[in-house]
Amino acid sequence: MNTLNTNALKTIKLIALFFIATLTITSCSDDDYDHDHDHEEELITTVTYTLANGNDVVTLKFTDLTGESTDDATYEVSGPLMANTTYTGVLKLENETESPAEDITEEIKAEDDEHEFFYASSVTGLSINKTDTDGNGNPVGIETSLTTGAAGSGSITIILKHEPSKPNGGTSANAGGSTDLEVTFTISVQ
Amino acid sequence: MTKLFLCCAFLCTFCTLTIAQDCNYTFTGKVTDFHDNSSIIGASLHIENSNKYTATDTSGNFKFENLCEGKYSVEIKHVACDTKRITINIVKNSYKEIYLEHHLNELNEVIVKTNTKTEKTSVEQVLKKDIIDNFTDKSIGDALNTLSGVSSLNTGNTIVKPMIHGLHSSRLLIINNNVRMFDQEWGDEHAPNIDINASNRITVVKGANTLKFGSDAIGGLILIKPKKYAIKDSIFGSTITSFNTNGLGGNINSEIVKTYASGFFGKFQLNYKQLGDFNTPNYNLTNTGLKNSNASFTTGYNSYQKGFTFFYSYVDNEIGILQSSHIGNVNDLVNAINNKEPSVKEKFSYAIDVPKQKIVHHLAKLEAYKRFKGLGKLSVQYDFQINRRQEFDLRRGDRKNTPVIDLRLFTNSLQTDLEIDAFSDFKIHTGALIRYQQNNAISGTGTSPLIPDFDKYDAGIYVVANYNLNDTSELSAGIRYDFSKIDARKSYAVSEWQETYNYDELFPEFETGNIEGTTIFTNPNFVFHNTSASLGYSKVFENNMSLFVNYGLASRIPNPSELFSSGLHHSAARIETGLLNLDKEIANKFIVSLEKNNEHFGFTISPYFKSIQGFIQLIPVGITTTIRGAFPVWEYQQTNAQIFGVDIDVNKKVTEKISYQGTISLLKGTNLKEHTPLIHMPSTNFNNSITYRNVALKQLTIRLENRTVLQQNQYPDYNFNTFNAIQQKDVFVDISTTPPGYSLFNFSSSAVFKPFKKGDLKLEFNIDNLLNVSYRENLNRLRYFADELGRNFNIKLKINY
Numbered sequence: 001m002n003t004l005n006t007n008a009l010k011t012i013k014l015i016a017l018f019f020i021a022t023l024t025i026t027s028c029s030d031d032d033y034d035h036d037h038d039h040e041e042e043l044i045t046t047v048t049y050t051l052a053n054g055n056d057v058v059t060l061k062f063t064d065l066t067g068e069s070t071d072d073a074t075y076e077v078s079g080p081l082m083a084n085t086t087y088t089g090v091l092k093l094e095n096e097t098e099s100p101a102e103d104i105t106e107e108i109k110a111e112d113d114e115h116e117f118f119y120a121s122s123v124t125g126l127s128i129n130k131t132d133t134d135g136n137g138n139p140v141g142i143e144t145s146l147t148t149g150a151a152g153s154g155s156i157t158i159i160l161k162h163e164p165s166k167p168n169g170g171t172s173a174n175a176g177g178s179t180d181l182e183v184t185f186t187i188s189v190q
Numbered sequence: 191m192t193k194l195f196l197c198c199a200f201l202c203t204f205c206t207l208t209i210a211q212d213c214n215y216t217f218t219g220k221v222t223d224f225h226d227n228s229s230i231i232g233a234s235l236h237i238e239n240s241n242k243y244t245a246t247d248t249s250g251n252f253k254f255e256n257l258c259e260g261k262y263s264v265e266i267k268h269v270a271c272d273t274k275r276i277t278i279n280i281v282k283n284s285y286k287e288i289y290l291e292h293h294l295n296e297l298n299e300v301i302v303k304t305n306t307k308t309e310k311t312s313v314e315q316v317l318k319k320d321i322i323d324n325f326t327d328k329s330i331g332d333a334l335n336t337l338s339g340v341s342s343l344n345t346g347n348t349i350v351k352p353m354i355h356g357l358h359s360s361r362l363l364i365i366n367n368n369v370r371m372f373d374q375e376w377g378d379e380h381a382p383n384i385d386i387n388a389s390n391r392i393t394v395v396k397g398a399n400t401l402k403f404g405s406d407a408i409g410g411l412i413l414i415k416p417k418k419y420a421i422k423d424s425i426f427g428s429t430i431t432s433f434n435t436n437g438l439g440g441n442i443n444s445e446i447v448k449t450y451a452s453g454f455f456g457k458f459q460l461n462y463k464q465l466g467d468f469n470t471p472n473y474n475l476t477n478t479g480l481k482n483s484n485a486s487f488t489t490g491y492n493s494y495q496k497g498f499t500f501f502y503s504y505v506d507n508e509i510g511i512l513q514s515s516h517i518g519n520v521n522d523l524v525n526a527i528n529n530k531e532p533s534v535k536e537k538f539s540y541a542i543d544v545p546k547q548k549i550v551h552h553l554a555k556l557e558a559y560k561r562f563k564g565l566g567k568l569s570v571q572y573d574f575q576i577n578r579r580q581e582f583d584l585r586r587g588d589r590k591n592t593p594v595i596d597l598r599l600f601t602n603s604l605q606t607d608l609e610i611d612a613f614s615d616f617k618i619h620t621g622a623l624i625r626y627q628q629n630n631a632i633s634g635t636g637t638s639p640l641i642p643d644f645d646k647y648d649a650g651i652y653v654v655a656n657y658n659l660n661d662t663s664e665l666s667a668g669i670r671y672d673f674s675k676i677d678a679r680k681s682y683a684v685s686e687w688q689e690t691y692n693y694d695e696l697f698p699e700f701e702t703g704n705i706e707g708t709t710i711f712t713n714p715n716f717v718f719h720n721t722s723a724s725l726g727y728s729k730v731f732e733n734n735m736s737l738f739v740n741y742g743l744a745s746r747i748p749n750p751s752e753l754f755s756s757g758l759h760h761s762a763a764r765i766e767t768g769l770l771n772l773d774k775e776i777a778n779k780f781i782v783s784l785e786k787n788n789e790h791f792g793f794t795i796s797p798y799f800k801s802i803q804g805f806i807q808l809i810p811v812g813i814t815t816t817i818r819g820a821f822p823v824w825e826y827q828q829t830n831a832q833i834f835g836v837d838i839d840v841n842k843k844v845t846e847k848i849s850y851q852g853t854i855s856l857l858k859g860t861n862l863k864e865h866t867p868l869i870h871m872p873s874t875n876f877n878n879s880i881t882y883r884n885v886a887l888k889q890l891t892i893r894l895e896n897r898t899v900l901q902q903n904q905y906p907d908y909n910f911n912t913f914n915a916i917q918q919k920d921v922f923v924d925i926s927t928t929p930p931g932y933s934l935f936n937f938s939s940s941a942v943f944k945p946f947k948k949g950d951l952k953l954e955f956n957i958d959n960l961l962n963v964s965y966r967e968n969l970n971r972l973r974y975f976a977d978e979l980g981r982n983f984n985i986k987l988k989i990n991y
Contacts, residue, residue: 041636107587120916157915176533179518182819
């Protein structure tokens with residue numbers, strides 16, 4: 001009986017010891033701890049849509065370095081587009097919080113079967129066609145051909161979908177997937 | 191030679207005995223109850239190998255006369271006690287006090303048939319092992335869902351978070367094997383990391399008798415208990431396997447138990463579950479499979495006076511989340527709602543791709559108790575938990591296999607409990623607790639952590655007293671105090687810290703003075719004092735009726751997700767933000783329960799009312815546009831809330847073999863500040879079932895059940911409009927309108943066979959959603975994307991050996 005008594009007491013003591021030991025161990029591991037944690041690596045901060053027709057080059061550039069609300073974002077449109085003209089468009093996405101800036105277009109090219117850009121414009125007569133394709137022959141949309149009609153003004157919206165269903169009939173609404181990018185530029189056609 | 195020696199020895203002994211011829215010693219004494227020092231009347235005493243018998247009188251005294259000098263072995267027996275043997279050496283007239291141990295029951299669960307409530311005044315409901323076994327391949331939340339007043343908040347059909355009276359997450363305490371679970375329970379899509387197969391009995395305490403475990407059980411308490419084994423030499427075990435056609439998978443669970451007459455015991459349990467993509471009546475739910483491996487081990491020693499238990503459990507879950515629910519901005523959500531069906535519907539697969547959760551939970555405890563004469567039982571427990579949660583989302587490039595959320599929560603606590611049961615009509619529970627918790631947002635995710643690094647320190651002390659007013663009524667009262675300190679390290683965007691939330695003026699003491707670019711490093715620090723109390727009354731009437739009345743004061747400090755979370759929540763297409771200036775929630779709860787229980791008819795009617803001050807809820811407060819598009823911003827805000835409702839259970843034996851069971855739960859939650867209904871409240875639902883059971887015929891049981899859930903018409907309207915750049919117009923985002931009600935039929939049948947000498951075999955065949963109904967449930971977070979599950983055929987085989 002007595003031995004069991006001391007056993008129970010021993011167990012209780014052991015429990016207490018355990019607790020103190022863990023406290024000590026955990027408080028010792030503190031140094032790992034106050035370090036600067038991860039920052040957002042997967043940000044897209046900059047979208048540049050370059051439209052070229054010979055020497056006529058128009059760039060649409062979006063920049064938001066915080067990755068949060070676009071209240072502090074900048075939209076730069078270098079100039080108006082010419083009416084009834086066909087431009088060759090190239091899209092470039094970057095993460096400028098990294099140094100040097102990370103080219104995200106390259107990542108998307110490597111996984112072009114899992115990505116697709118969608119373009120939409122409210123300008124009458126303006127159409128954008130995707131000219132590149134992925135390994136399965138479906139459009140990607142990094143390279144485009146933009147044709148303007150009559151003069152006017154409105155917007156161009158660029159959407160990037162991750163894992164859309166491909167092919168999808170060409171509209172982002174039917175494509176599913178998750179939107180990684182959606183920016184709208186105000187433009188004019190002269 | 192040996193013979194001669196033995197002969198001599200014998201003679202000598204004989205001599206000593208005959209020399210001490212003086213045979214007129216008396217041996218007197220008293221037999222008392224170990225546990226409350228009361229005299230035991232009518233205990234019989236017998237000197238072994240003699241014809242001397244006696245019994246204790248009304249004061250517990252006994253007397254043996256005309257004893258010779260020598261050693262005697264005395265056997266003491268009493269109906270309600272363990273038989274005891276003592277050895278006594280008589281050299282003169284002797285007196286001895288003998289203690290008998292009274293509560294055989296407590297060690298031997300088999301004998302316990304009557305009152306099994308955690309406390310006599312408690313308002314609670316219980317799931318027993320046979321019901322738990324029905325859910326062997328489901329989750330603990332699914333099993334609890336069968337009780338009135340208990341529902342669940344689901345993410346898909348495998349992440350099931352229990353809700354009591356519409357309250358969930360950190361408003362519920364889940365106590366697993368006497369250890370309070372800390373498994374990052376704050377998140378809506380975080381289900382409890384418990385292997386249902388390791389439990390023997392699950393009690394849901396809806397009332398106020400929860401102070402022993404914490405001050406913050408605003409919703410209630412879920413108590414998961416292992417089995418207590420009889421003290422005898424035995425070895426036994428059981429194996430359950432099951433297979434489901436929906437998900438094309440199942441579960442295998444085995445356990446083996448060894449017990450010894452000395453009081454030692456050991457149990458080992460293993461469980462593996464795997465299912466592939468589930469399906470609705472019309473389509474496959476791509477990426478909804480799961481893989482589960484669990485194990486638990488218990489060993490210990492039990493006797494009346496002392497004992498110890500060591501318990502360890504390991505839970506490893508990998509859960510796929512519907513692929514179509516991974517969406518980007520609010521336009522994606524609108525598309526998903528309008529499309530009525532998930533965008534990705536692929537062929538059946540066991541593969542678990544992103545999005546998915548991977549969770550590992552370790553729980554260990556060491557508990558020891560000792561009973562003290564005339565006082566009670568003192569228990570000391572140390573427990574230890576590690577919860578590692580990894581969430582994987584759709585990512586670009588080589589980050590595919592890197593989790594977006596990787597958190598490790600370490601918790602350990604030391605607690606004591608003293609149960610003073612020495613007084614016949616008065617029982618006191620008192621104890622204290624210290625706990626240390628550390629959250630580590632593991633680096634390497636390439637995202638800013640959802641929950642930051644923090645340390646949390648808790649200390650608590652409580653006293654609960656139960657007083658027997660008379661034979662039929664009992665009163666209980668308790669009070670608890672808790673101290674908590676949270677010490678966190680989190681970085682904010684300078685613009686948010688200074689402008690959006692004005693923290694630089696509200697909490698200048700949190701600033702560390704370290705600002706790098708647009709990031710400010712802070713050290714949020716909070717101290718909370720919590721007081722909670724409970725009052726309970728129970729009365730037993732004639733006709734097997736009893737009444738329970740409970741009042742509870744509970745308070746809960748804001749959890750880390752309410753304080754700190756920030757970021758985009760995929761599948762909800764919203765940005766969720768915690769606030770540092772949240773204060774604690776204080777709840778006053780009242781519950782009454784009228785119960786009748788006899789062989790043929792029983793019912794429970796249990797109305798309740800809760801008033802919660804500073805109720806923290808996540809609600810939309812505005813819209814923000816990011817490079818990904820538009821998102822509503824949901825913020826944790828405080829309001830005053832009240833919830834009232836009633837739970838009704840009825841059971842009736844129609845004939846010897848046919849019985850009826852029904853439950854109904856009604857509830858209304860109101861946001862008193864906005865004068866709107868509370869979000870995510872369960873709607874009126876009822877269950878009716880008819881069971882045929884023929885014990886003589888292989889215990890054949892056939893059961894038909896109907897579960898009907900009405901549409902929730904009481905919901906807050908958080909719908910909004912958002913500009914769609916493609917359509918060049920505003921579109922309506924209907925996130926609030928609730929899905930229509932539904933009615934499901936389930937069929938179950940079982941029979942027990944005895945193909946072996948020892949043990950038996952139970953065979954079950956069940957059909958869930960018998961009519962293959964398509965429906966959506968308001969309390970499923972993925973209800974915007976897909977229907978609930980279609981018909982499922984299930985076969986189970988349980989072997990006891």
